[in-house]
Amino acid sequence: MQLRYLETGARPAAFNMGLDEAVLDEVAAGRSQPTLRLYAWKPWAVSLGYFQGLNDEVDREACSASGVDVVRRVTGGGAVFHAAELTYSIVVPESHPLAAGSILDSYRSICGGLVLGLSSLGIPAEFAPLNDVVAGGKKLSGNAQTRKKGCLLQHGTVLLDVDVDQMFALLKVPNEKLKGKLIADVKARVSSVSAMLGRPFGYDEAVATFRPAFASAFGAELAPGQPTEAEQAGAERLAAEKFGTLAWTAKR
Template sequence: MTSGQLHGEYKVPGGKLVAVDLEVADERLARVSVSGDFFLDPDEALDLIDAALVGLPVASGVADLARTIDTALPPNVAMVGFDSRAVGTAVRRALGLSSGWGDHAFTYLDPGPLPPAMHAALDEVLGRELAEGRRGPTFRFWEWQDPAVVIGSFQSLRNEVDAEAAERYGVSVIRRVSGGGAMFMEAGNCITFSLVVPASLVDGMSYEASYAFLDQWVIDALAAVGVQATYAGLNDIASPAGKIAGAAQKRFVGGSVLHHVTMAYDIDADKMMQVLRIGREKLSDKGTKSANKRVDPVRSQTHLPREQVMATFLDVFRSRYQVVDGELTADELGQAAELVRTKFGNPEWTARVP
């Protein structure tokens, strides 16, 4: 089986553009040509990269493609602004096995205020609906009226939450499907959003790379409201004043990725320290030392109302990607309500790691 010429591109975050033109013959790569605005020395290395890719199975993953390129290159080769994995990603995009932001239209959902458990359930429903081909990629903010602690899928309930303090303040405890740490959330005092994307969008990326890739627009959105932020560690977004946000992911069988982010707008630090057993470490991580202060990196650095910050975030997202407004279906809401009953509102799930 022979194909016409296929073209794929990949822009390295913070780096250069890599383009690949290729053909396919008998389920193998043929006539491969790599190009881009990267830097490569010596010049002859480009021919070695092209030659290394010819003959590889079209089903080769990014890691396999990168490993083949690295093996073919002598140790003195300098690749600046790109690497072998970037070439592999461009190859996969040419084959239609990896995708870019521009290949997808995102549905913006605005269901209004919901109980925290319902938001956690919707994350799972939308992730599974995309994985099973019944729903495209989505973007939505969380809005709720009740305070909550949302703990990571693998955290110990008793180690994270002071049950008596939570009950005293009317704070519910929800265990989400993604990993990561506990989040203390109050209505109107934090900004949380969920992004559900096809796994093809982060094809071949390490977990660390996928976090930074999916949050690059957030860095730009923060800049638009006056915050100079950068990605830090595996899943944190930091500013000169300290940590400003944390992200978490869940990958669903079938090919979808749930990526959600929470940032503190104006949290009651004293209450958070009483409800979270690791409150002092949380505050220190955010650059706040005193329990009499509020954890407010977004409010204090932007001096903008929370609603205006969120509106700017949405404007930036719309300006970068294809976005259409949509609604949750009755079936999706029904699935989420059932998950609240059987899972996210069920004490057995919440305490599954005591």
């Protein structure tokens, strides 16, 4: 199995989501190979799940004051604060072995790369259905999948470091009176690679760790590449006309 491999560094939220969708469009059209992409976010961002309400979940004033982007994903799931993390996306046709079986099966297959990467660091990670990877009962990775145009798109994160207080300064909670308890719960349930290793673990080291881990877990050769002209143009168009617009971000 061969996958095209893209490492696109830290980009704004609307571009990141635009490039994921543009790659899906090109893979669906048969013009690009199935693709694994590693990336990060600059500025930091909050991404909303497709079905979440913008004003339910996000303190837009706090995000604006902190220079944090807000974007709606095409995938479901919860709001994510993208700061010190490695993000990946994978796009394959639904006929691809990584998309085989049920949706749960494909989550498990793709998250296998994350589990292997964390295990290679000495972190005893495991897949936690439906869409998390945990170690010692603490979440280190959240993942979200959609299927469109005959392709699977899954993107997810590996928390390299986490500041739960900062996260909750940007996100709203269902019950303000219980915010303190919720923050304490999240601190107990979420960790990061840096915290588990007891040393700083940054983006470059994460790329060097997870690129071979994905390749090994998938039994795939990763062929380094760049976004095609069509993908680059598509990402810029989607950033301007979809992901960067209030009409999309405030869709719910």
